[in-house]
Amino acid sequence: MRFARSENLPSTTLVLSKHVNCLDDPQAGHLAWKQAQQCIKILSTSSQLVVMIERLKGHYLVPATLLIVIVQSWHALSEVHKRPGFSIRGFFQNRVRPEKDWEDKLRELPSTNCLRDNMKFLSSKPHHAGSARSREIAGYLLSQFQQWGFSSTIEEFEALLPTPTERLVELISPSQFKAKMKEPAISEDPDSSQTLQIPTFNAYSAEGDVTGELVYVNYGIPEDYQNLKDLGIEVKGRIVLARYGVCHRGVKPKLATKHGAIGCLIYSDPKDDGYFLGDVYPLGAYRPEEGVQRGSANDRYYPGDPLTPGWASVKGASKLKREEATVFQKIPVLPLSYGDALPLLKSLRGPVAPESWRGALPITYHMGPGPGVVRVKVSFEWSIKPVYDIIGRIEGSEYPNEWVLYGNHHDAWVNGAADPVSGTAVVLETARSLGELVKQGWSPRRTIIFALWDAEEWGLVGSTEWVEKHVAELQQKAVAYLNSDSTGKGQLRLEGCHSLGKFINEVVHEVPDPKRGKNLWQVLKAQASSAQKEVSRDVDIRIAPLGSGSDYTAFLDHLGIAVLNLNFASEGSGVYHSIYDTFRWYTQFSDSDFLYGRALSQIMGISLMRLANADVLPFDYVSPVAAITSYVDEIEALYKKARAPRRLSFAALRRELQTFGRSAAAYEKTLQTACSHNRYHDSSPKLSELNRLLYQTERLFAPEIGLPRREWFKHRLYAPGVLTGYDAKTIPGVREAIERDSWEEARQELVVFQRVLTRVTQQTVAAERKLRLALANN
Ligand SMILES: [Zn+2]
Known part of the structure; x- marks a missing residue:
């Protein structure tokens, strides 16, 4: 049978009360009984109520009041269940209460x-x-x-996991200075004085011993190199000094190499996480003068063990030779504290750095090149x-x-x-x-x-x-x-x-x-609403897309989980x-x-x-439709701004998105209907098939053939930006091709994304049909 919506309940109650007015007439009584039965079937009541009704079967002359009480109390119960908080996405009504009870217990446990x-x-x-x-x-x-x-x-x-055996950064002219590259212990914090601290370094740097004039490159992102070029400053054959921030640290030496630099130093400017923001440790939370940010500077063609890209590095597995791996930087890289960076920055002349380039050190920031000449030396123990x-x-x-x-x-x-x-x-x-x-x-x-x-x-x-x-x-x-x-x-x-x-x-x-007497959603909503005035009070909070920077990467980007x-x-x-x-x-x-x-x-x-x-896994497609639509808007705007030599058409993609939107809405409606009713045979094979279909839908975003030049990354909706490292680029194949003016690649990736979307839409339609059938066959 098809399930009626719970909104039908008031009218059913009315019909029933009308008939129970003439319960002394056996025929009217029979009719009332039939209708009560139907009503109860429609509502698909709790098992207790069914038992009560079964007991009354055959006794038409049930006191009218009893029936009214039964129906009305069920109605009240159903109203309670319709209150927010009394449904759970993906759970049939009869499973909500037990789930909530266990969740109440869970909430008390973390200590x-x-x-x-x-x-x-x-x-x-x-x-x-x-x-x-x-x-x-x-x-x-x-x-x-x-x-x-x-x-x-x-x-x-x-x-x-190579560890450094030698690290040297020294200013050799016009004055001499040797970087300490050692974080001092702080007496207030005994943990800072322990032995076996790994030295300050950037993992997967190249080894080398290089000497050259210094150039300050701000964050070392593409715009910064454009700025240098506009001023006629070359980094070729020189050593760059970049500050931490804006992009992943591995992007900085990668771009420096691309522009011909022979070494890369990365320091923490007090403007970004030091005294400019507040007191420094141990008085406050910010970076002290000698504090250094370690970190991997891998070039992110693929994460994981550098020698086993795409396969597991279990004991005995085959390995690349070190020179075959593509994730190492090609020039020496080392991180510095601002204490160590200051004498280097002071050694620079050339143009005064633009305002947005200036940090919070007590100097006038110059871009160079030189006259400061710096030597950088680093070597590693390359052990497995x-x-x-x-x-x-x-x-x-x-x-x-x-x-x-x-x-x-x-x-x-x-x-x-x-x-x-x-x-x-x-x-x-x-x-x-x-x-x-x-x-x-x-x-x-x-x-x-x-x-x-x-x-x-x-x-x-x-x-x-x-x-x-x-x-x-x-x-x-x-x-x-x-x-x-x-x-x-x-x-x-x-x-x-x-x-x-x-x-x-x-x-x-x-x-x-924990501190505001509201639930976390309300707190987030209030924060989101103050940032974006137009956000409606009851619309979901849009979650942010993921780039990279933590362990979800292989699950999402490689497998589409x-x-x-x-x-x-x-x-x-x-x-x-x-x-x-x-x-x-x-x-x-x-x-x-x-x-x-x-x-x-x-x-x-x-x-x-x-x-x-969950009875039905709680995935939704309405949110992806909204998000993807906004990403396509952004990308089309990007395309219109670029002076593209060839035409890209977004019309077919837009049509596909509309179809996806309709099937997503239909699925959502069927799911809502399903969740507003009780189910007894919830382990039906149909539901199993449906759930498999639902969680496999995400896989469709990650087709077998990966993104151009970084095959390991397969997801076509989310990827870390090639030149951001951490931040997401949505619909990355198309977006990054447009950003790079690679028009043929943009066209090809547009086709790939459209195909992905077609398959996702088909699967959403199939999921809706399966859910409807599973309900009808129950
Ligand atoms: Zn971490």
Whole structure:
């Protein structure tokens, strides 16, 4: 039977009350009974009510009042269920209450004390990937998963993790200065004085010993090189000094090389994360004079172990020769503190830097070239080291072959209290809480997998190798991957696939803001509305598209698995990737009472529970249609601004988008209808087929053939920008081709994207039909 909408209820009640007025007439009584039965069938009531009605069967002369009471109380119940908060996307009505009850229990479980204890322990010593401490941490994490009753394992991979053996930066004329490249310990913070801190360096720099005149290149992005060119300043044969910020650090030496530079220094200007913004550590949260940002400077053709692109670096796997790998920089790169950068900047003359180039150091910023001449020398020990991913599973009771995953990395550059332990501790706390629910009798219908990744800092190594090892299984089984990384006490950030937009909007309604007496959705909405006046009060918050920079990358960009990346922003920090990112710093200047960590654990816990237990997986297509439409608008505007020698037509794509829009709306309507009713036979094979279709739809965005010149990245809706590294470029194939004036490539990529959209639309139509059939056949 088809399901009636619950809005039909008042009129049914009216009809019924009219007939029960003449219950002394057996015929009228029979009619009333039939109608009551029909009404109850339509409403598909709770099992208790059905039992009551069955008992009354055959007794037409039921007192009129009883029937009215039955129907009216059901009506009231149904009204309650229609209230916001009494439906859950993807859950049939009869499953909402039990789900909510378990979620209420879950919300109580994450403990700020446990978060604090884990942070204290995990950040107590330096633990970069490949170190002995990192191995100890892997053992501890495994023991935690085991203690909570998960089937757990450490999966080991190998990776090329070179560490520096020699680092030298010196000014050799007109004056002499040797950079210290050493962060001093701070007496207030004992963790800053530990041994075994990895030196300040940029991973995957080239080795070399170069000497040349210095040029200041601001952030070292394409516009900056254009500016230099306009002023007639060449970087060819020279060493560039760039400041951190705006793009991924690997982009800076890459562009410097492209312009002919022979070395690249990257420093942290106090304007970007130092005293310009506030007091420096230990007095305040910002970067002190000698603080250095370490970090990988890999050229991001592919993440993971540099020697095994596209396959897993398990023991014995074949490897590229070092010179065959394309992710190393071609010139020496080293990071500097502003203490070390100041004498170098002072040595420059030439034009005064434009206003937007000036940092906050007490000098007039010049661009050079020279007269300062600088020598940069760096060499590495190129060793292959073990990498440990810790995996814990709660097996699904009904659909063990559908996986919902949640991960965060565990390796740090030094102590890493904020990055990554703040997020690692939240995974542990969420896992502990769900383990506790299992002890109380809860079981997920789908399998939940927790993952703690190693060597993220070097280039997303642990997560990428794991994905490459399990690629066939993940293609088949992965429903969604949730990711976190550093988390603080600022604004909640919702990033990910738009197909999970409605889902995550609903989840954040369920979690109170720790300090504001509202739920997190209301807080976010108020922030979004003040930024954009036109945002309607009840429209979903649009989640942001993902570029790269954390462990979701392989899941999303390589395999097309739906992902969400969630965290609270860090409100002002200058300790990123330095020895000062410690327990003391975090508990003084970030989420000191761990209340936001607990809120993130509640969000993750509820998200996992809903994804694991939904009757119909909560994907939506209305949000992607809206997002894609806005991206196509942007790209068409970009095209119109460029002086294109050949015509690109967006008309067919627009038509496809309209069809997608209609099928998305139809699917949404059918899903709403489904979720407003009870179901008893919810494990029907039809629903299983539907769910598979739903989570596989995201895969269609990542066709077998990857993006031009970076094949490993396959997703055609989201990718990190080639020249941004972190930030997303949406519809990247078309957008980046237009930005580069590659018109033939733009045309080809437009065709690819349109084909992707056609297949996604067809799948949405198929999903709607399957859902309708599943309901009708019940
Ligand atoms: Zn991190």
